Amino acid sequence: MALKSLLNLRKRNSSDDQTKERYSPQPPTRDASYERTLQGEEGSPSDEQIKRATRLRRFFAYSASFGYLVSWVFLILILIGNTSDKAVLRNVYFYKLNLADIIPESVPNAQLINSIAQSIGLHDFYQVGLWNFCEGYLSEGITYCSEPETLYWFNPVEVIMSELLSGATVAIPTAIITILSVLRITSQIMFGFFLTACVLNFVLIFVSPILPVKSRWWSLPLSIFSFASMILVLAASIIGTVISYAFKYAAEAQSDLNIHADVGTQMFIFMWIATGFTMWSFAVHSGMGCCCASQRDLKSGRRLIKPDGRIIHAG
Secondary structure: HHHHHHHHHHHHHHHHHHHHHHOOOOOOOOOOOHHHHOOHHHHHOOHHHHHHHHHHHHHHHHOOOHHHHHHHHHHHHHHHOOOOOOOOOOHHHOEEEEEEOOOOOOOOOOHHHHHHHHOOOOOOEEEEEOOOOOEOOOOOEEEEEEOOOOOOOOOHHHHHHOOOOOOOOOOOOOOHHHHHHHHHHHHHHHHHHHHHHHHHHHHHHHHHOOOOHHHHHHHHHHHHHHHHHHHHHHHHHHHHHHHHHHHHHHHHHOOOOEEEEOOOOOHHHHHHHHHHHHHHHHHHHHHHHHOOOHHHHHHHEEEEOOOOEEEOOOO
């Protein structure tokens, strides 16, 4: 009787073990082709994984390239501004010297004297760009633009005196004569800075979306070139701003002459838009030197891709 009970108990335990084994959860299995797609050859990340993992880095790289593109467009407008009497270009200048009513109305026969000034060769206005100057009359607009000249600087004394009839002279404010040497040096520096920055930004448009994505090491030299471009554009914009307002102050400082000077609004908008986008692109390149995984990080194993898509440092 006892032997029979013992046999029944062992049979019941064996049946329970089979039931547990039958209903116990089994780990999911994946076929070999899926594993190869996920891990790539020899356990390295697949191209699809790398593409997904570097999506954020590509976004920032393309945004830096876009910043250089916008900056380059406005630098081109700065470079070609005031070179001819055409739409948009005629309004892109640093400053404009207005001599239409050089003799104040308080002086007797002021209108007659101003008419005589025009008859001896004096124009109503002179406006200055990066390469040249343009002149004209208020009633006619621009009548002449000088030939573009490398490292150009505007010498108002030389220009005005060269246009007056033989033997005619006109008083030039002392303050303008004082700043001519400073104007020459700073204008030539500004010219070189804008031109160099335009070339740098054009090159960075094409290398920014490619090299930083491949390796973070490329961000270092690109950050150096980007920093140089930012400094050039920023310095040139500051110089252009200071020159224009200094010339305006000096031109209007002579109380016995009715000389006016206007600062070019469009030129200033173009300069500082170019500066802002160049600064943005530099900030992006600097950030990519330490942030966002590159293709080389993933292929070399310095960064690992978790099954949930997160990227972690190896070790």
